[in-house]
Amino acid sequence: MATDQMAVSAARGEVPEAFDEVADRYDLMVAMNPGYHAHLRRSARTLVAGLPAGPVSRVVDIGCGSGASTRALVDELDDSPGRAEVLGVDGSTGMLEQARRRLADVEAAIRNVEGGIYGICETCGRPIAPERLAARPAARTCIDCAP
Numbered sequence: 724m725a726t727d728q729m730a731v732s733a734a735r736g737e738v739p740e741a742f743d744e745v746a747d748r749y750d751l752m753v754a755m756n757p758g759y760h761a762h763l764r765r766s767a768r769t770l771v772a773g774l775p776a777g778p779v780s781r782v783v784d785i786g787c788g789s790g791a792s793t794r795a796l797v798d799e800l801d802d803s804p805g806r807a808e809v810l811g812v813d814g815s816t817g818m819l820e821q822a823r824r825r826l827a828d829v830e831a832a833i834r835n836v837e838g839g840i841y842g843i844c845e846t847c848g849r850p851i852a853p854e855r856l857a858a859r860p861a862a863r864t865c866i867d868c869a870p
């Protein structure tokens with residue numbers, strides 16, 4: 724099998740399956756790399772700065788994983804409402820499930836801010852440590868109750 728055929732074969736089956744297997748640990752790995760999000764923000768800023776003037780219909784984040792790069796793009800476009808729709812795509816259903824879970828956590832955090840209960844553990848009702856919220860602003864539980 725030629726090298727390019729093997730790459731296509733891996734892309735269609737093995738690579739997404741490998742990411743499915745590690746998807747639940749991927750966000751932790753990303754969170755433990757403090758420079759990663761700074762690089763994502765810098766890349767998103769560069770990409771948005773290079774967009775043509777005027778409305779852009781869609782920016783596609785190919786290989787979006789659990790959504791950190793997509794989030795960086797959305798944040799960077801926040802100052803230009805309506806300029807672009809950001810679409811994240813990935814071959815790994817496990818990574819997309821993590822992205823959906825993360826989105827649900829962010830939406831819950833926004834509801835908690837609006838309801839005046841942001842930073843309260845959903846399991847035990849005690850305050851979540853500020854250090855935990857700094858690292859994971861959408862954390863729903865304190866570290867003791869973390870799943």
Ligand SMILES: [Zn+2]
Nearest residue numbers: 844847865868
């Ligand atoms: Zn708790």
